[in-house]
Amino acid sequence: MCIWQSTVVHLISTNIISFKLYEDLSTWCSDLKKIATSLVPSLYDIIPPSSVPAQERAAWVEEAATELLEESAFLRYGVDEHGKTQNAAHTALREVVIAFFYTGSYRVARRRPDIFQKQLPLECLALVCMAVNCVLNGLVKNGHSKSIPKFTSKEYGTLYGSMFKLLRQLKDDPYHGLKLERQLCSAESYKVDGNLESLKHRHLWLVLD
Numbered sequence: 001m002c003i004w005q006s007t008v009v010h011l012i013s014t015n016i017i018s019f020k021l022y023e024d025l026s027t028w029c030s031d032l033k034k035i036a037t038s039l040v041p042s043l044y045d046i047i048p049p050s051s052v053p054a055q056e057r058a059a060w061v062e063e064a065a066t067e068l069l070e071e072s073a074f075l076r077y078g079v080d081e082h083g084k085t086q087n088a089a090h091t092a093l094r095e096v097v098i099a100f101f102y103t104g105s106y107r108v109a110r111r112r113p114d115i116f117q118k119q120l121p122l123e124c125l126a127l128v129c130m131a132v133n134c135v136l137n138g139l140v141k142n143g144h145s146k147s148i149p150k151f152t153s154k155e156y157g158t159l160y161g162s163m164f165k166l167l168r169q170l171k172d173d174p175y176h177g178l179k180l181e182r183q184l185c186s187a188e189s190y191k192v193d194g195n196l197e198s199l200k201h202r203h204l205w206l207v208l209d
Helices: 004-014 017-023 025-043 052-076 089-101 122-142 154-173 174-183
Strands: none
Touching: 017 154, 017 174, 025 089, 025 122, 052 122, 089 122
16 A cells, blocks of 8 residues: 555544545545646746747746746745745645635535644645645646646655655754644644634755755
8 A cells, every 4th residue: 555545544544534535536636636726826926927928838837837846846935034944835835725625625624623723634735745746747748737647646656655754854853843833733824713614756855954
């Protein structure tokens, strides 16, 4: 069993997601990808400006997406008040988390408010990171979001394992781990205020400065 499947089994065993949702895993992953596809271009500013000629727009998008994938730039969001890199903190990740786990049709967080009001499971953040990675891969390949690769365990299971290990490494860091823990636990970070209704991969990289 790959780590992707193991994660889903873990989410089921802790009742974070239902077995019915697991049975419909292909649809679940597809919907997560659709949410990421709808948000990634604007939140990462990968929409070509009007000054870019029509015949050059695809190449512009491909280059922008490639830069985001290099050394996992898509995970980072500037620096904090101490000048330290903010890993796994990009606004796009937060918005996909909210849209899928908290306010989307599945509303996974509503099934286990005792867990999600305290902390976003690291496995869930890793899945969102992979969904965003998948969309960026499609933009690099095609220059548009009309054709995004399949987001399945076959295509992304191994990469998911690398991402989860990367996040675990981040969590174990004395400085950045505390920041990640606060981010996962912070109600404000994921707009959760107690009322869920209102709510081999070398490009993977951390900056533990």
